[in-house]
Amino acid sequence: MADDVTTDTHNQSDDLTHPLARKFLWLADEKVIQNFIWLPIIGLAVTIPLAFVYPFDEGHKAPWDFFASWAIIGFVAYSFVVLSAEPLFRLLSRKENYYGEEVEPEVIVAPKVEVHHHD
Amino acid sequence: MIDILLSNPGFIIILAGMLCALIPISEIRKFLVGAAPIAAAYMIFTAFKDAEAARTVISVGGQDMTLMRIDRLSMLWGYVFCLAGVLNAIYGLHEKCKLTDSSALIYMGAAVAGVFAGDFLTLFIFWELAALSSVMLVWKGGENAFPAGIRYLAIHVLSGVLLLAGAVMFARANGGDFTIQHVGLENKGGLLLLLAMGIKCGFPFLHNWIQDAYPKASITGTVILSAFTTKLALYALARCFAGEDILIYIGAIMTCFPVFFAVIENDLRRVLSYSLNNQLGFMVCGIGLGTQLAMNGVAAHLAADVIFKGLLFMSMGAVMLRTGTAKASELGGLFRSMPLTTVFCLIGAGSIAAFPLLSAFVTKSMIITAALYEHEWIVLAMLLFASAGVMEHSGIKVPYFTFFSHDSGKRVKEAPWNMLVAMGLASLLCIFFAFPWGGYQFLYSLLPYQDVHYEPYTGNHVVTQLQLLFAAMLAFAALKKWKVYPDERRAEILDFDWTYRRLGKNIVLWIDAMWTRLSANMSVIRGRFFDSAGKKLYNFFSPAGAMSASAPSGLSAVLTGGMLVVLFAVIYLSRL
Numbered sequence: 073m074a075d076d077v078t079t080d081t082h083n084q085s086d087d088l089t090h091p092l093a094r095k096f097l098w099l100a101d102e103k104v105i106q107n108f109i110w111l112p113i114i115g116l117a118v119t120i121p122l123a124f125v126y127p128f129d130e131g132h133k134a135p136w137d138f139f140a141s142w143a144i145i146g147f148v149a150y151s152f153v154v155l156s157a158e159p160l161f162r163l164l165s166r167k168e169n170y171y172g173e174e175v176e177p178e179v180i181v182a183p184k185v186e187v188h189h190h191d
Numbered sequence: 192m193i194d195i196l197l198s199n200p201g202f203i204i205i206l207a208g209m210l211c212a213l214i215p216i217s218e219i220r221k222f223l224v225g226a227a228p229i230a231a232a233y234m235i236f237t238a239f240k241d242a243e244a245a246r247t248v249i250s251v252g253g254q255d256m257t258l259m260r261i262d263r264l265s266m267l268w269g270y271v272f273c274l275a276g277v278l279n280a281i282y283g284l285h286e287k288c289k290l291t292d293s294s295a296l297i298y299m300g301a302a303v304a305g306v307f308a309g310d311f312l313t314l315f316i317f318w319e320l321a322a323l324s325s326v327m328l329v330w331k332g333g334e335n336a337f338p339a340g341i342r343y344l345a346i347h348v349l350s351g352v353l354l355l356a357g358a359v360m361f362a363r364a365n366g367g368d369f370t371i372q373h374v375g376l377e378n379k380g381g382l383l384l385l386l387a388m389g390i391k392c393g394f395p396f397l398h399n400w401i402q403d404a405y406p407k408a409s410i411t412g413t414v415i416l417s418a419f420t421t422k423l424a425l426y427a428l429a430r431c432f433a434g435e436d437i438l439i440y441i442g443a444i445m446t447c448f449p450v451f452f453a454v455i456e457n458d459l460r461r462v463l464s465y466s467l468n469n470q471l472g473f474m475v476c477g478i479g480l481g482t483q484l485a486m487n488g489v490a491a492h493l494a495a496d497v498i499f500k501g502l503l504f505m506s507m508g509a510v511m512l513r514t515g516t517a518k519a520s521e522l523g524g525l526f527r528s529m530p531l532t533t534v535f536c537l538i539g540a541g542s543i544a545a546f547p548l549l550s551a552f553v554t555k556s557m558i559i560t561a562a563l564y565e566h567e568w569i570v571l572a573m574l575l576f577a578s579a580g581v582m583e584h585s586g587i588k589v590p591y592f593t594f595f596s597h598d599s600g601k602r603v604k605e606a607p608w609n610m611l612v613a614m615g616l617a618s619l620l621c622i623f624f625a626f627p628w629g630g631y632q633f634l635y636s637l638l639p640y641q642d643v644h645y646e647p648y649t650g651n652h653v654v655t656q657l658q659l660l661f662a663a664m665l666a667f668a669a670l671k672k673w674k675v676y677p678d679e680r681r682a683e684i685l686d687f688d689w690t691y692r693r694l695g696k697n698i699v700l701w702i703d704a705m706w707t708r709l710s711a712n713m714s715v716i717r718g719r720f721f722d723s724a725g726k727k728l729y730n731f732f733s734p735a736g737a738m739s740a741s742a743p744s745g746l747s748a749v750l751t752g753g754m755l756v757v758l759f760a761v762i763y764l765s766r767l
Contacts, residue, residue: 088602093530100524100598109668115661119654126650132563134571142575142655146662149579153454154670157677161455165682171692173335176516 116143198247198259200231200238200269201304201317204276208296208324217287224283224292228276231303235261235269246309257309257370263639264490268306268426270637271494272299274620275418275501282505282613283411294327295415302419306426310369311358314427318354318391321420322347328412329404336407342692343404346397347420348755350390357383374431384431391424392475393468395444399688401468402452406460406517410508413460417467417504418497425474429489434481439562442476443573445469450580452686457679459589460507460517463500466543466585469577470496476574477558480565483640488557490638495542495550495624502539502617503589506532509606509614510593519588519679524598532606533594535614542621544586544660545578550624552656553631553647560645575659582663592679 089097098104123139136145168175196202207227211220238245238261247259261269276299283291298321305317322344329340360380362369374381390397401421405413432438449465449472456462474496477489509532510525511517526533538549545551555578562571605611623630627648635645670676710717 089527090530090605093527096526096530099526099595106672109665109672112661112665112668115657116665119657119661122654123651123658126654128651128655132560134563134568136572140658143658143662145575146579146582146659147666149576150583150663150666151670153450153580153583154666154676156451157454160451161677161680161682161684164455164685165680166685168681168683170683170685173338176518176521 119143195247195249195258197234198245199304199307200234200273201300201302201307203227203234204231204300204303205297205320206300208293208298208300211296212289212293215289220289220292221280221284224296225277225280227296228273228280228299231276231300232270232273235266235273239266248309254312254369255310256313258313259307260309260371261307263637263641264429265306265426267490267494267637267639268422269303271497272303272306272419272422275299275497278498278501278613278617279411279415279418281609281616282414282508284609285607286409286411288331290327291331291409291411294324295411298324298328298415299419302423305423309371311354311362311371312369314371315351315355315358318387318423319348319351321423322351325416325420328416329408331409331412332407333409336404336409339404339407342688343400346390346400350387352755353383353390354387357381357385357387371427371430373433376432376435376437381432385428385435388424388428388431389441392421392428393445393471394441394475395448396687398445398449398468399686402461402464402686403688405464405467406458410511414501414504414508417463417500421467421471422493422497425471425478425489425493428475429478429486433478433486435479438475438479439567439570440479442472442474442479443570443577445472445475446577447472447573447580450577450584452684453580453584453588455677456684457519457681458517459519459522459593460504460511462519462584462589463503463507466503466581467500469581469584470500470543472577473555473558473574476570477561480558480561480567482561482565483643484564484645485558485561487635487638487640487643487645488554488561491557491634492551492554494634494637495554495621498617498620498624499539499542499550502535502614502621503543503585505610505614505617506536506539507589507593509610512610513603513606514601518681519592519596520681522593522599522601523596524594525601525603526594527598528601528603529594529605531611532614533590535611535618536590536594538618538621540586540590542625544582545656546660547648547653547656548622548625548627550621553625553634556647556652556656557645579659579663582660583667586660587664587667 120140120143127139128137196206204227207223211223214220214223238259242261245259245261246257248255248257250256279295279299283295301317301321301324305314305321308314308317326340326344326347329336329343332339357380358369360383361374361378362380364379374384376382376385386397390400393401405416408416428438446469449468453462453465453469456465470492474489474492477485477492507517510522510529513529514522514525516522542549542551545555559571559574559578562574606614624634625631625647631647667676
């Protein structure tokens, strides 16, 4: 089913990078990845105080609704889902051919290397 | 005859599908695949202008069958199906396969025809036709798809038989009236009808056919499948069980449980299949709430869901076409090779996660608000939890592990132009449906209840939704930074289908072994058993039996249904 795949295991050839993507290679920069956390922090720093400006409608609010409640729900619910993954995986995972189905051959993923921004 | 053919917009699509099976020239077939849904949409437009004149009733064997009934609910469903049909046609332009073109059209036509059916017997015919035609799309997926297709077919035929049996019981209790109307669980046949619709809708424990068949279907097949089957069932549910309390809780559970499976699943098309279940949960919950706001929310979310879920499946299909896999563990870094597909996938992910200015923000919130207005606190909490869960599996996991994450080193071509056009149009629709200046107002103008006013862009709604999404993103970034976020690993994840794919199979094998050992000594008892069973079946199904008294076309319909169940059960078990 694959079509024209080049597995660039040494990852040195950015000639194969799509021209439109070249201006966005900084997305893979380690610094950008490390600092991504600031995006939601800034987002929360703006939206939590804004909840005082746009309060809940008194006639239609849930018992838990207060200025930062949706942020807390989002953080706790997301973390709970992700943290449940490990025990669930141990409980429910089996070999890929457990039901006797044909399995895709495993592809060795290239080692992570830094990608430089080319303009 | 031509009048009948032109009575229901679905018929014209089915006819186009049958023609496609005979036409060897791919270009003509592709024209039909794109033109048929456009023609059907035009027929819906003209039919709705004079709904009474469009109503078509024929008599078959003394039984009236309403081939066409149109109102605001069916009109919206019909338009959405036609829109999905056009997008799917563009997406599949590169695939020169007669079987796919033909079965896709018949399948779509059956779904459209089912939506406009006015009675249960007509609905049953298209319910089964949708199952039979769609299985071809599953089987096009390759070696592993064949047994999955058999399981898919068996489950859907069972759903059809339950639908027919429930309809017969319901009609018998209502003076032989098969009109599709509110049924409710209190009426005879209600439970069977709910089960039939529940199977197609992916109720908990009945949902596994979605995660089993969809990821194994062909690339275009999965995109096509995601649009129609479950949505046809939702339509039937909205017609027959609106306001049924149990659906509120079933729907709430449906929103939550797939989240836990999606987080550990490695196959991203299966992740999207769980996500499909999760979104269906919101709509089932809305149907259970049954208020005008909730029903408008269901209809609006259906329109949004068909587009953004289709878009997500399309983007994964494009990735699969280019890389040969949809396994998260094998992907990563593809934004370098497929930047446009990346952008379209991110728009789909943002839409399903309900970011402001993207479609689910103006649709899903109607259902959540309806739960709030009804003071369903536990359900509301579950829906909010599921909203954060959606952000995990579809908002972050799918685009992140495919296009970002570690660089898999794969350097591939961007998706073919036709796939990009289809994804681009779907992305535009995701934005248009939530556009504050004329976009969502257009969508709302198509909803069933026009007296309900809902304003999605209030300051509080925007702020609280952004809080939820930013907090989920913060949790993701923090868990990644602390290396707590689990890596994607290759594995088969057990779900409820284990009961019939493993436990059930072993039980059948054990019974078979026991039967073989005992059969030499049991011939007399076996003969008596079959005699007794035969007499009971005769008393029930024969012309003098109980079923024939109320069955619409007598013995033949019931027996055909029963025979189909037996036949598919035998085929299914033989493939295990």
